Each structure stands twice: as structure tokens, then as C-alpha cells.
Amino acid sequence: MLLALWSCLHIVRSQDTDLQENGIASYFDQSRIFKNQNKIDQALEALDKAAEIAEANENEKALVDSYHKFALLYMELDKRETTIFYWDRATVMLNDLAYPFGQAVHKYIEALLLYDSGNNFQAIYMLNEAKQLTNDRNLLNHMLLLEANIYMSIEKYDSASTNFNSLVVNSDVYEKDYLRTKAYLGLANLNVELEDYEASIENGRNALQVAEENDFAKEVFQANELLDQVYEIVGRYNLSLVHSRNLLKIKDSVFTIDKIKTEAKTADRIQFDMMREEIGRQDERIEELNESRNRSEITAILTSAFLTIISLLAVSLYRNNQIKLKTNDLLQTKNKELQTARDAAVQAMEAKTNFLSTVSHELRTPLYAVTGLTHLLLEENPGAHQKEHLKSLKFSGDYLLNFINDILQINKIDADKLEPLSIEFSLKKILTDVINSLQQSAKENDTRIILDYDEDIPAHLMGDPLKLSQVFMNLVGNALKFTKKGEVTVIAKVMKKQDEDVTLYFEVRDTGIGISKEQQEHIFDSFEQGSIQINREYGGTGLGLTIVKSLLGLFGSNIQLQSESGKGSSFFFELNLKSKDSVVDDIPFEITQKDYDLKGLYLLVVEDNKINQVITKKMLNKKDISCDIASNGTEAVRLARENDYDGVLMDIHMPGISGVEATIQIREFDKQTPIIALTAISLDDSLENFYAAGCNDVVTKPFKPEVFYQKIGENILEHKLKKSAS
Secondary structure (H helix, E strand, O other): OHHHHHOOOOOOOOOOOHHHHHOHHHHHHHHHHHHHOOOHHHHHHHHHHHHHHHHHOOOHHHHHHHHHHHHHHHHHOOOHHHHHHHHHHHHHHHOOOOOHHHHHHHHHHHHHHHHHOOOHHHHHHHHHHHHOOOOOHHHHHHHHHHHHHHHHHOOOHHHHHHHHHHHHOOOOOOOHHHHHHHHHHHHHHHHHHOOOHHHHHHHHHHHHHHHHHHOOHHHHHHHHHHHHHHHHHOOOHHHHHHHHHHHHHHHHHOOOHHHHHHHHHHHHHHHHHHHHHHHHHHHHHHHHHHHOOOHHHHHHHHHHHHHHHHHHHHHHHHHHHHHHHHHHHHHHHHHHHHHHHHHHHHHHHHHHHHHHHHHHHHHHHHHHHHHHHHHHHHOOOOOHHHHHHHHHHHHHHHHHHHHHHHHHHHHHHHOOOOOOOOEEEOHHHHHHHHHHHOHHHHHHOOOEEEEEEOOOOOOOEEEOHHHHHHHHHHHHHHHHHOOOOOEEEEEEEEEEEEOOEEEEEEEEEEOOOOOOHHHHOOOOOOOOOOOHHHHHHHOOOOOHHHHHHHHHHHOOOOOEEEEOOOOOEEEEEEEEEEEOOOOOOOOOOOOOOOOOOOOOOEEEEEOOOHHHHHHHHHHHHHOOOEEEEEOOHHHHHHHHHHOOOOEEEEEOOOOOOOHHHHHHHHHOOOOOOOEEEEEOOOOOOOHHHHHHHOOOEEEEOOOOHHHHHHHHHHHHHHHHHHHHHO
16 A cells, blocks of 8 residues: 555656756656656666766755655665665755755655654654745645545545645646546545545546556556456446456556566666765775875774775675565565456456356346247237237347347357357358348338449358358448448458468448547447447447457457548458368258148147246147146156157256256157257357257247247157158
8 A cells, every 4th residue: 555655756856957957857857757657667777867967067956856766766666775775865965955945855755754654643744844845836746645645544534635636636847647647546545435436436537547648557557456446346347357357467568577677676786886886985085085195084984984885785785685585575476466366357257257147048038928928919919009019019028139149149258158160151141141131220221231242252161150140240230220321331352362261351331420539449348339329329239349349359350440420430350261162052051941830749848937838838839739848857757758749848947957957868768759959048058068968959048939930840840740751
């Protein structure tokens, strides 16, 4: 905590006009900028050059300023002993120097040391003394910040808030943004103490914005750390996870072991050079006395110099050893912090994944009742006024189902549960099907969809047609949503072809409302639609582009965007695929759907939910299919053993033994009867597991009636017909 508070403390250059003449001021400025950007080694280097010039020009005030700045930088490195060493050197010089500003900084550093030791009230007293010695605005602002932190420590929150708020609107010539950042962070921490978490989030976001704009690396880390913790407290886990990931990136790029070693090496070198220069000054003094043949004084100086050298060497050896120990401890601490942060991020991701998976699965069961009952009611010739309400209910159910599917899709990608397939497909057919399925939406917006297809694209490609369809459904659907009375163009072109390797270029271009530069930075984030106003006007979940980005990532591709507000948008990417030139063109790519007559089938329905039992039974009765109901897996195994069914509709998630286990047990005595898995599929479900258990096909709940009947016809009726024929 003290290190975080110290990081705000840096004093600007001396008011001595000589600084401008010899370049010392520019090195002080560099040191200040490097320090605020957490580049401590470079800050020390710049400060060392300033001290050399000051000493060469015998500028005592500038040398005092250099010692003070060294003291503050070593405090940043948690080297209290070295801080005191430089502070003591400044003390000696100030005893013989009339320099009020230097005295003010000296007392300010003493207040910092007192605060570090927990002597809060003595620190406030020392700050009050320092304020009487200067009117330097930059120094007074840093005193104000330190005073606010002290007030926080003694729980005088009103006084701390007053100080922080005054710094938020500061007009400091040198460190306006840096002081604002520290003030916002102080207010955010104060809000946490007062349990005003929304205010803490607002101040934390303000701090993060200013810190990122100015490359204040340590403050960027502190702001992300605070937001991670506060978002977790208020239960906004997605946002907490974002900042947790940011912390890992920052630690990997900013707080590296190499950086720590470099800072320690630079700090040790400068400290050793300072000691060596002190010894050199003593040698020069001895030489002067030797020339004046003042033997007694030479003897005294020799003795003093000898003792000084021995003392400095002893101190240097001791401190070097301490530095090594502290460096090792720091490295171990950083490693532990990185491990802890990584574990926390993994746990947060797992918690989010499990939560979304459970919610997605549990929502499907009641949603099955909503969509199923709506379908049944629509087929019972409802009145005109009832039909309108039922269609609205059906639309809402479909919308909610799409939303759940989107969440589950992103969840699977994040959890590395999806892998792209490599099967044969026709790209032109995929694009044509996508466009045809979205023509109704296009008509509603009075918009044309144009396909610009390169006929040089091989007719047969190897890849994952389903995921590619999802990419274009989302991109074209997104373009249509924001385009009225315009055009959406889908472009597919060959970029390169060598043997069976093909590189294709895809683009979806629209003439819609466009996307501003600011919105483009976040448009691919989950639940992002540019703004709240856009979400309210156009609707949608804000997950479509996130899914596109994630799916293309599975193919090793990256979605790119060019857009301008009011002038439309263009989303484009490249994809590497394999061609199959040897395949004959007339091979069909999908089975044509048939209108099956399912009358007379006798099925076993395995379903634990009572409402779903009623709905499934009514849907079967609509097709003159009779059925028995089993409420659990054990009962299903018993009924399958006792009866001769044409097929089994097996729910997967049930209390007791699961549908997978029940299928395995049935297959021990019945290898032939078709079994179709009905499942509200979740993240951990694997289709391969269903087929390995003995299922013939899978239907995902809530299902569309036409898909439900088609699967029964393909798997159960055709099996029965083949069995009868034989």
C-alpha cells in the first residue's frame, strides 16, 4: 500500500534560474517524465547527468535538488536506507545554504519518511512546516496529495475527499495529468472504504483513461487492479475478468524480471559512483593539504579519509548484500504474484464458463415448453387476435433461443471446446443459402443483398461449412440490421492458389449507419453495439461480431474493419482452405428433406420434466404417433426391455442415471432400435459421447417441429421400412 502511495510523489525542478542555462532543468524534466511512466532506470540516468552538471558548475542548489530527487526515486524502489543516505547529504549542504525551496522539499521528504513509518500526525506537522517555506505550485500539489493519503490512513475521509477533488481539477504546469490520475485513484480507494462501489468504478475508469493516455504504467496497473476487485465485489464478473486479463498482460510487459534487474543495476551503479566520488573529493583535499605542507592537518585528514573509506566500503558491501537479498526476495514475490494472478484469472474464467453453461442449459428446458406450446397452439386454428399474440410469443422464444445459443457458442470457444472440421463443402452454396435465408430481413429494410462471387474459386473445398455459415450469417445479418434502403454486398475472391492450397478474400460491405473511430475499438467485445442508443434503436445482443472474431480465430484468421459514421462499414478477412479439384461437381452436398408419413409409429419418450412430457406427446400425437413415457433412465431401460418400440427419444440430462448411461444399458440387449438423443446441449456435452453410447442422432432442445419430425423420419421410420422389407 505504501509503495502505491509513494508512486505519486515526485518533485519538480528547482526554481534556481541557473538551471535553464546549463541544461540541468531538461534532465530534471526527463527524469520526472520517465519516473511517471515507471521507467525508473532511465529516470535515474537522467538525474545522474543533472547531478554531474551541477557538481561541475558548483551549483549547490541544483545539487541539493538532485539529492532530493535521488531520495524520492530510491523511495520508489523501496530502498529506504538509500533514500535516507541522499536526504542526509542534502541536510549537510542545507546547513550552510540559504535555500527556502530546498528546505521545503527536505521537510516534505521527512514527512514522507514519517508517513512510511506510521507516524501520521508527525507527518502532518512536518507538512505544515514545509508549506510555510514555499509557494511552488507543483510542490504544494504533491504535499496536498500526501496529506490526502495520510487522512485516508487516519480515516478522515471528508478531508481526504476534499484534497483529492481539488487535485482532480488541478492546473499544475508540469504534472497536471499525473496528479489527476493519482487523485482519481485516491477517490476510488476512498469510495471502496465507504462501500460506494459505483462511484469507485467511475473514478477507477477515469484514472485508467488518463493513465493510458499518458502511458503512466504503474497507475494503469493500479487502476486495472482496483476495477478487477470492485467489479468482482458487485458481481459484474465479465468486466472483472477483462481487467484481470489486463493485469496479466501488464505484468508480462511492464513488471518483468529484466526490468527489475535493470533498475536494480542502475540504482546500484549510481549509488556506488556517488560513494567513489566522495572518496575522490577526500583524495583531492589531501593533495591540497600536502602542497601546503600542513603536516598535522594532513595526518588528521588522512586518518579521517581512511576511516571514511573503510566506512564507505563496509557500508557498500553491506548494502550490496542487502540489495542482492532484496532483489531475490522481490523476484520471488513477483513470481508468486504472477502465479496468483494467473490462477485467479483461470478460476474466474472457469467460474464464468460454468455459470454461463449452467444458465444456458437450464434456460433451454422452460424455453422448450414456451416454443413447444406456442407451436401447438398455432396449429389449433386460434382466432386472429390470438394468432397475433402467439406469433409475438414465438418470436420472443426464438430470439431468446438465439441469444442462449450465442452465449453458449462464445463459451465453447473461450473454453477451447470447439475445433474446426475439415469436410468437403461448396462455398457458393453456403453463401447462397445464407443470402436466401436473410432475404426477408432485407425486404423489411428495403435493402438489396448482392453476391460478388469469383468463379475461379474451386467448386469443392475442404473446411468447416457450419462455422463458415455462422460467420456469414452474423456478418450479413449485422449489416442488414444497420442498413435501410441501401445495399449489402458479399464479396468472395481468390487471392492465391497453389496446388490444393487456396487463399480466399471475403468482405461484407454495407451502406448503413457506419461506426465511429471510438466505437471501432470495442465493437468486437461481447455485448458491444457501439452505444446504448444503438442498442435501443436496433436491438440485438451485441454478440454477433464477437462470435465472428472467435470463430475466425479457430481458422487462424482475423476479422478487420473499415468504417466511417454515416458512410457504411466493411468487414473483411482472409481464409486458407484446401481445394478438392478431383471431386465430381454433381455430388450433392446435403440430403433433400422428405415429407414423411409417421402415422402408426410406436415410440418410447424418456423425459423427466412433466411439462416437456405433455408437449412432446402432443407433438407426436399430431402425427398419429403413439408413445409411452419414462420419467427417468432406470424406467426407460425397463420399458425398452419389456416392449418392442420402433424408436426411443432419449433425454440426456436426468436425475439418477443419465440418458447416455441409459442408452449404454439398452444397447446391451438391443442393438437395432434407433435412439435419438434429445438434449439441451451444454458446454461439456460431446456429440461423440452420444454416438459412442449408441445414439443414432441428436436433436437439440428446444427444437423446431420440422427438424424434430425430419429426424424421426430419417432414423426411425426408414429403419422400420428397411426392417419390414427384409
